[in-house]
Amino acid sequence: MTRAEPAEAGLALAPGSRVGIIAGGGSLPVEVADGLVKHGIAPFIIIAAGEVDREADFAAYDQEKLALEDIGLLLPLLKRHGITHLVLAGEIKRRPRLSKIRPTLGLLAIIPSLIRALRRGDDGLLKVLTRGLETRGVKVVGAHEVVPELTAGEGPLTVTEPNQSDWRDIEAARRAAKAIGALDIGQAAIAIGGRTIALEGIEGTAGLLDRTRELRGHGRLAGKARGVLVKCAKPGQELRADLPSIGPQTIEAAHAAGLAGIAVEAGRSLILEGPATIARANALGLFIVGLPTELANGGAG
Secondary structure, X not given: OOOOOOOOOOOOOOOOOOEEEEEOEOOHHHHHHHHHXXXXXXXXXXXEOOOOOOHHHHXXXXXXXXXXXXXXXXXXXXXXXXXXXXXXXXXOOOOOOHHHOOOOHHHHOOHHHHHHHHHHOHHHHHHHHHHHHHOOOOEEEOHHHHOHHHEOOOEEOOOOOOOHHHHHHHHHHHHHHHHHHHOOOOOEEEEEOOEEEEEOOOOHHHHHHHHHHHHHHOOOOOOOOOOXXXXXXXXXXXXXXXXXXXXXXXXXXXXXXXXXXXXXXXXXXXXXXXXXXXXHHHHHOOEEEEEOHHHHOOOOO
């Protein structure tokens, strides 16, 4: 098994429904759009201005561009195009500058909540945005709900599997990832030799892996072989946005950092460019394993 088994095709949409995608950076919004088409759903793309690095891949889709500071115009845009369901997909590298936000009547009502959410962190902001849209008639859905074939399956997904010492590292990194997730800091941790050696911060997983590679290069991890990256959803996370994800670049960076493999939550993590990601891990001898949700959340596995 390399992937989770796809669920029944996509959303059960009522007549007249339409799915929109707020597209950020990376391959996820492209894969969600293409996956929806395979399920017979033609999406409308809202391009987050300055964030999308694969605009050409959306050329065939109906679309509009929206600046982050024009977030108050999002609901009128959705209503204008008949969007009933919305997927938030892709990386947004910066937050909107409050001083530059164009006020609208609808936005003014939630400005206090928006300010509090910005102070709480990324997940708080996503929850406020989601709640605000749903109270105004737009259903927010997750990428894993509309294109379930993107989610990680349970168990070993590669030819190589974790050994006994790798499982000790997986458990140590899982506990650390859940701890920083509870503080809305990050979703990932790296453990080597049974102890956590690095935590994900604002720089993301790529930065975490770069730091680990540098630690090895500087001799700080001398004599410590192998090691594991674990990515988990934050406790209480809004699962309809910002699910943990890995892709081919994650595999390359994990290999460069000297790690033996990667563990993610089955059904609650995304494997981007799936065939290429699995193939590259196999070629480099890394394992990818999907953790049962009860184990990833700290229960008996």
